[in-house]
Structure formats: C-alpha cells, structure tokens
Amino acid sequence: MKRSLFWRTYGVLLAALLITIAIFTGVLAASRRQGLQDSYEAEVRMQAREVAEYMANLQSLSYVQRNTTMRYVLLSKIKEIYRKYNADIWIVSYDSGTVQYLDSSWKTIESIATDAVKEQLSIIQTGQEIRKEGLFPELGDQIVTIGVPWLYDEDYVVGAVLLHIPMKDLHIGIRSVLRQILPMAALSLALGTVLAFFLARSQIRPIKEITGAVREFSKGDLTRRVNVRGAGELEELGDSINRMAEELSRLEDSRRSFVANVSHELRSPLTCMRGYVQAMQDGTIGAEDMPRYLGIVMDETNRLTDLVCDLLDLSRLESGKFPLTLAPFDMNELLRRNLINFEPRIDEKHIEVAAELGDAPLYVMADANRINQVVSNxxxxxxxxxxxxxxxxTLRAEAAGKDVRVTILNNGEDIAQKDLPYIFERFYKADKAHTAGQGTGLGLSICQRIMKQHGSLITCRSGGGETAFEFTLPAAEAPSAPGSAGTAPET
Ligand SMILES: Nc1ncnc2c1ncn2[C@@H]1O[C@H](COP(=O)(O)OP(=O)(O)OP(=O)(O)O)[C@@H](O)[C@H]1O
Ligand SMILES: [Mg+2]
Structure with a gap:
C-alpha cells in the first residue's frame, strides 16, 4: 500500500514531467524551425539584392567594360548562388516598355510574360519586393520566386532580379531542429526524474508518519504524537490527529477513573454487608442485635440501588437515550412539592425554610420529571x-426576561474555591473528610447533564457561608387544559 502510493505519486509526477517536456520541446522546435526558415529565406533574398546592387553598379560602366566585367563578376556571383543555394537568377530589364529575361548563363529567355508575371513585375517596378510560389509554371510549381528591384540612380527602377529556388531548399527539416533540442530535453528529463523522486518521497513522508502514529494508537499507545511540518493540509491533518489522540487519552483516563470509582463505590457497601451477614451466620451477632444490623444491611442495599440507578441515568443521559418530554408546568408547584417530600429531613435537622415563591404559577417549558430530579438533588x-x-x-423562583430563574440557597460551610470548578464532575466530592460516606458524587453531574440537555446551564457560587445553585428554564404560557401537562411530577 505504502509502496504503491509512492510509486503512484512518482508515476503521476513523471507523466506530468514527460508531457510538459514533450509539449515544450514541440513548441520550441516549431518556433525554432520557423525562425531558421525565416532567416534562411532572408539570406536568399539578400543574394537577390546583392545581384541587383551589382547591376546598379555596372550601369555606370562603359558599354565595353560593362559587357566584359558584367559577364565576369555577375556570372561568378550567379554561379556561386546556384552552387550554394540551388537557386537560379534571372535578370529582367524593363527596356523601353519590353521585358527582357537573362538567365544565369547570360542567355536571353523567350519572353515569358503571362498576366501573373506582368502583375508581379509591375509591383517590383514600384520599388517593392515580391515572393511568389509557382509564378512560372514551366519551372514547376514547387519553385518559389523572389523578386527584388534593380535600381538606377538609387530610385529609378530599370529592372528586376528574380531568384528561383525550389521550395524544399527553403524548407528546414524538423529533424535537424530536434537534433539540437533533444539533448537539452533529455537532460531536463533526467534532472526532473531525480527531482520527482525526492518530491514524491517528501510527499509520502507525512503520510507515513501519520500512518505510523495511527498504528500506535490502535495498539493502545496514545502518547505518540504526529510531527508533520510544512505540509499544508497534511500538517492540518496531523494536528487534528494529535488533538484526537489528546481527546482519546483524556477519555481513556476518564474511563479508567470511572471504572475505578464505580468499583470502589460498589466494593465498600458489599464488603460491609458481607461482614455483617457473615457475623450473623456464624453467631458473632446475637439474635437481639440482628434487627439493627439487618437495618444497616438494608441501608447499604438502598445505597447500592441508588448508585446503580444514578449510573444508569448517567449512562442514558450521556448516550442521549433519555429523550426529554417537554411540556409546560408550574415551577413553584414543583419546588413546593419537593419541600413537602423533604419535610421529615428538614424537621430532623431543624432547618429554617424560606420559600420565596410567588402566589401566581410560574410556568416553564421543560421535562418536569428531569427537572424534579435536578431540584431534589x-x-x-x-x-x-x-x-x-x-x-x-431558601428556594426562589422568579421571572427573568423570557426565562424563569430558580435559585436554591443554603448556609453552612462553603465549597472551597479550588473544588468549585469540579463539583459537576462524576464522582467528585469536595472536602472528602466531611462528606465521607454521604454520597457518591454523581448527583451534580446528573443535574448538569439534564440542564445541558435542556440547553441550559446550572451554576454554583459559594462564599461567605452561603452556597447557591442556580439554573434557568424558558418561561411558558399556561397549558390550555390544566392537568394535562401542567402538573409537576409525583415524587
Ligand atoms: N449545598 C452544598 N453545600 C456544600 N457542599 C456541597 C453542596 N452541594 C454539593 N456540595 C459538594 O459537591 C460535591 C458533589 O455533589 P454531588 O451531589 O455531585 O455528590 P454527592 O452529594 O456527594 O453524592 P450523590 O449526590 O451522588 O449522592 C459534594 O460531595 C459536596 O462536597
Ligand atoms: Mg448529591
């Protein structure tokens, strides 16, 4: 898998490199060929101009000189052009309106004066140069004729020099151009191949690093971290994986401590019960003490049942399998009912109760059973x-904008500031010395999850000998049919 990813990346890079070099070589060869062809044609045209210049110079010589020198100089130049460029030179003189052709061997040619030829000659007569393919069909249509004016006194056109060259001689073959370019292309390809190899390897390295880390995670080692730098999206992926590993190890820690806490909470009452039952069995506890110890065993059994119920609640709340049944109900009534339920314990501890609840009902939209659980906790x-x-x-319920705010206050020893942030965590018991044996530390974490499910928060402040828990719920209209949904739950 790793190998194939590397080779695939390398293959794609190589293919891209090959295509680029091929296109680049093709374009370069075509433009270079065109350039060479243009400059070769310009060179050929220059030969025709040189012949025209010779003609202009000879014009100033005497007739005899002209005849002898002309023959010698011109013929050798024309022969050289023929040899070098495979091009034929014709000299045309516009002599008193007639057109005279002299070929490279200085022989007068039968006047070839087709309309097309006449037209081109008249263009040259205006001082311009021409380039025409197949102008003289008798020479073959693969012949290019280049014509330049022959001037007298620099601006009077007395004739024309026509240069005939086969098209194939003007043509530069692509092969010769490629021969120049291909070594460079091959060198670029070789360099590119090496670079692509290193590039592919550097692209694969972060993936290897991430795969290695994930493999370690799957073996249970969550301490490993991905170290990918400067790899764009892969660096982001590495960071996300690191965050995931941190979250996983946090969850793992919390799972471990949860299991440890649950085992501990279960073991204490079980050990205690086993001790008493054994003592009753072997007669250490006499018949007269038995009711008292059976009462203790009963209390422990109740504690275990409560613990198991709390754990079940918590697990259902956390897994989201505790759907809320939202309905309007009177918060004041719910708080009053709770007071009634707790009356025996309130009396027992001689607690003074202040119920700051208005006479009018305060309707909220929430799940009455779950909110009752929060309040009673x-x-x-x-x-x-x-x-x-x-x-x-003190129990207080009041309207706060579109919400109803509930505050439950008690005096007594403060919760230490260092404990405050943690009291909503599972199994957290502040001030363990004073609270030992009084609970499991699950109550507030259940309250917090219930409020969270309602989209609300539960907060606690403690100081100056007073501890207050507060939460808000959305206010609701009075239910249309009283008693249908508007009553607080039975507790
Ligand atoms: N009104 C309060 N006054 C002082 N301390 C409090 C008060 N309410 C909560 N605490 C502290 O917060 C801790 C967590 O409370 P929580 O209700 O979650 O657990 P618990 O009451 O110990 O156990 P459980 O509710 O599961 O029986 C308590 O152990 C206690 O130390
Ligand atoms: Mg509690």
Whole structure:
C-alpha cells in the first residue's frame, strides 16, 4: 500500500514531467524551425539584392567594360548562388516598355510574360519586393520566386532580379531542429526524474508518519504524537490527529477513573454487608442485635440501588437515550412539592425554610420529571451538607426576561474555591473528610447533564457561608387544559 502510493505519486509526477517536456520541446522546435526558415529565406533574398546592387553598379560602366566585367563578376556571383543555394537568377530589364529575361548563363529567355508575371513585375517596378510560389509554371510549381528591384540612380527602377529556388531548399527539416533540442530535453528529463523522486518521497513522508502514529494508537499507545511540518493540509491533518489522540487519552483516563470509582463505590457497601451477614451466620451477632444490623444491611442495599440507578441515568443521559418530554408546568408547584417530600429531613435537622415563591404559577417549558430530579438533588445536597446550629434553606423562583430563574440557597460551610470548578464532575466530592460516606458524587453531574440537555446551564457560587445553585428554564404560557401537562411530577 505504502509502496504503491509512492510509486503512484512518482508515476503521476513523471507523466506530468514527460508531457510538459514533450509539449515544450514541440513548441520550441516549431518556433525554432520557423525562425531558421525565416532567416534562411532572408539570406536568399539578400543574394537577390546583392545581384541587383551589382547591376546598379555596372550601369555606370562603359558599354565595353560593362559587357566584359558584367559577364565576369555577375556570372561568378550567379554561379556561386546556384552552387550554394540551388537557386537560379534571372535578370529582367524593363527596356523601353519590353521585358527582357537573362538567365544565369547570360542567355536571353523567350519572353515569358503571362498576366501573373506582368502583375508581379509591375509591383517590383514600384520599388517593392515580391515572393511568389509557382509564378512560372514551366519551372514547376514547387519553385518559389523572389523578386527584388534593380535600381538606377538609387530610385529609378530599370529592372528586376528574380531568384528561383525550389521550395524544399527553403524548407528546414524538423529533424535537424530536434537534433539540437533533444539533448537539452533529455537532460531536463533526467534532472526532473531525480527531482520527482525526492518530491514524491517528501510527499509520502507525512503520510507515513501519520500512518505510523495511527498504528500506535490502535495498539493502545496514545502518547505518540504526529510531527508533520510544512505540509499544508497534511500538517492540518496531523494536528487534528494529535488533538484526537489528546481527546482519546483524556477519555481513556476518564474511563479508567470511572471504572475505578464505580468499583470502589460498589466494593465498600458489599464488603460491609458481607461482614455483617457473615457475623450473623456464624453467631458473632446475637439474635437481639440482628434487627439493627439487618437495618444497616438494608441501608447499604438502598445505597447500592441508588448508585446503580444514578449510573444508569448517567449512562442514558450521556448516550442521549433519555429523550426529554417537554411540556409546560408550574415551577413553584414543583419546588413546593419537593419541600413537602423533604419535610421529615428538614424537621430532623431543624432547618429554617424560606420559600420565596410567588402566589401566581410560574410556568416553564421543560421535562418536569428531569427537572424534579435536578431540584431534589440540589435540596438533598443542601440538607446533607448543612451541619451548623442555625440552618437555613431558601428556594426562589422568579421571572427573568423570557426565562424563569430558580435559585436554591443554603448556609453552612462553603465549597472551597479550588473544588468549585469540579463539583459537576462524576464522582467528585469536595472536602472528602466531611462528606465521607454521604454520597457518591454523581448527583451534580446528573443535574448538569439534564440542564445541558435542556440547553441550559446550572451554576454554583459559594462564599461567605452561603452556597447557591442556580439554573434557568424558558418561561411558558399556561397549558390550555390544566392537568394535562401542567402538573409537576409525583415524587
Ligand atoms: N449545598 C452544598 N453545600 C456544600 N457542599 C456541597 C453542596 N452541594 C454539593 N456540595 C459538594 O459537591 C460535591 C458533589 O455533589 P454531588 O451531589 O455531585 O455528590 P454527592 O452529594 O456527594 O453524592 P450523590 O449526590 O451522588 O449522592 C459534594 O460531595 C459536596 O462536597
Ligand atoms: Mg448529591
């Protein structure tokens, strides 16, 4: 898999390189060939111009000189052109309106004066140069004729020099051009191949690093971190994987401590019960003490049942399998009912209760059973942890904009500031010395999850001998048919 990814990347890079070099070589060869062809044609045209210049110079010589020198100089030049360029030179004189052709061997040619030829000659007569293919069909249509004016006194056109060259001689073959370019292309390809190899390897390295880390994670080692730098999206992926590993190891820690806490909470009552039952069995506990110890065993059994129920609640809340049944209900009534339920314990501890609840109902939109669980947990805590001589519990419900705010206050020992951020965590018990044996530390974490499910928060402040828990719920209209959904749950 790793190998094939590398080779695939390398293959793609090589293919891209090959295509680029091929296109580049093709374009370069075509433009180079065109350039060479243009400059060769310009060179050929220059030969025709040189012959025209010779003609102009000879014009100034005497007749005899002209005849002898002309023959010698011109003929050798024309022969050289023929040899070098395979091009024939004709000299045309516009002599008193007639056109005279002299070929390279200085022989007068039968006047070839087709309309096309006449037209081109008249263009030259205006001082311009021409280039025409197949102008003289008798020479063959693969012949290019280049014509330049022969001037007298620099601006009077007395004739023309026509240069005939076969098209194939003007043509530069692509092969000769390629022969120049291909070594460079091959060198680029060789260099590119090496570079592509290193590039592919550097692209694969972060993936290898990530794969290695993930493999370690799957073996259970969550301490490994991915170290990918300067690889764009892969670096982002590496960072995400590191964050995931941190989250996983946090979850793993929390799972371990959860299992340890649960085992501990289960073991204590079980050990205690086994001790008492064994003592009753072997007669260490006499028949007269048995009811008392059976009562203790019963209490422990209740504690275990509560613990298991709490754990079940928590697991269902966390897995989201605890759907809310939202309906409007009167918060004041729910709080009053809770007070009634806790009355025996309130009386037992001589707690003074202040119910700051209005006479009018305060409807909220929430799941009454779940909110009842929250309220009873908080009141249970307040009663449990108030151990002063003058205990006071305050329940307050008030409208706050579109919400209803519920506050449950108690006096007594403060929760230490260092403990405050953690009291909503599972199994967290602040001030373990004072709270030992009083609970499992699950109550508030259940409350927080329930409020979270309602899209709300539960907060706690503690200081100056007062601890307050507060939460808000959206206010609701009174239910249309009282008693249908508007009653607080049975507790
Ligand atoms: N009203 C309060 N006054 C002082 N301390 C409190 C109060 N409410 C909560 N605490 C502290 O917060 C801790 C967590 O409370 P929580 O209700 O989650 O657990 P618990 O009451 O110990 O156990 P459980 O509710 O599961 O029986 C308590 O152990 C206690 O130390
Ligand atoms: Mg509690």
């Amino acid at each position: 908080i009141i249970d805590n307040a009663i449990k942890f108030m151990n002063g001589p003058a205990n006071r519990l």
